[in-house]
Amino acid sequence: MAMTALIIDDEELARGELKYLLDTTGNVEVLAEGANGVEAVELIRTWQPDVVFLDVQMPGLDGFAVLKKLLEADESKHQHLPQIIFATAFDQYAVRAFDVNAIDYLLKPFDRARVLQAIDRARLRLQEVSAAEGDTTPAGPSHADLRIDALLRLIDQQQTSRPSSGKIILQAHGRLLLVDQKDICYASIDEGTITVVTPTLEGQSKCRTLEELLELLDPSTFWRAHRSYVVNINHIREVVPWFKSSYQLRMDDKKQTEIPVSRAQTKRLRELFNL
Incomplete structure (x- = not known):
């Protein structure tokens, strides 16, 4: 029997790509x-699908708000909450949190093997839910109820928590320097070494990955424009149109470094600057 699904994404091309897969x-x-x-x-309440492929960033209600609205609605207590598979091109810290809490995710552009894996996971969870519902033994709160409570707490935390705009330690010229986050122009990684650039200095971070560095930075200011670059949006001097509808960012450091924007991050760039 086929598993029923909804696709929710504000990008028509992304919807078409996923539906094809x-x-x-x-x-x-x-x-x-x-x-x-x-x-x-509305579509979830109307169709009550087995699984929903839900974009994280959308106008109106984003993916967080959609899930929270479904979880908190009184009527949802009498309906099956569908399996949610998030689709995202950024916010890696959120993706890791979803994975730990047993919510699946897909990164854009979509990979067929990864889509198939997500479908298999959703089908397995549906089977587990069906088996649990067939058990009439009286018990306390169900695993699903406990997971829903955990998800609500997670969503609240993702929406309200922000790292403090403190200082970052950099190693430069044999010294350990404290740098204000607001002064960081961008960070890059090359062969495992993370370089952080400010208007006045360049140093290395002790973080092993850009994901680890991002956890220390304010997500409202710092954006991963490319798999090898994190930029401070307040230090972008110019957005430069590039090859085949792509873009580069010219930063305001001394070298006016040009940083590529990955295809997956083009949507986020347009949102930031209303392009």
């Missing part, structure tokens, strides 16, 4: 598509 599996029926969070809530 799902159609090729032969065992997933896409019931409907939506372009924003408001449509997502």
Whole structure:
């Protein structure tokens, strides 16, 4: 029996790409598509699908708000909450949190093997839920109820928590220097070494990955424009149109460094600067 699904994404091309991949599996029926969070809530309540492929960043209600609205609605207590598979091109810290809390995710651009893996995980969870519902033994709060409570706490934390705009330690000229986050122009990684650049100095971070560095930085200011670069959006001097509708960022450091924007991050760039 085919698993039923909804696709919610404000990018038509992304919806089309994902639907094509799902159609090729032969065992997933896409019931409907939506372009924003408001449509997502209504479509989920109307169709009650097995699984929802939900974009994290959307106008109106984002993926966080959609899930929270479903979880908190009184009527959702009498309906099955669908399996949620998030789709995202950024916010790696959130992706790791979802993974730990048993919510699956897909990174854009979509990879067919990864889509198939997500479908298999969703199908397995549906089987586990069905088996649990068949057990009539009286018990305390169900695993699903406990997981929902945990998800609500996680969503609140993701929406409200922000790292303090403190200082970052850099190694430069044989010294350990404290640098204000607001002074950082960008950070890059090359062969495992992270270089952090400010208007006045360049040093190395002890962090092993850019993900680790991002956990120390304010997510409202710092953005991973490329897999090898994190930029401070307040230090972007110019957005430069590039090859095949791509862009580069010219920073305001001494060298006016030009940083590429990955294809997956183009949407985020347009959101930031209304391009």
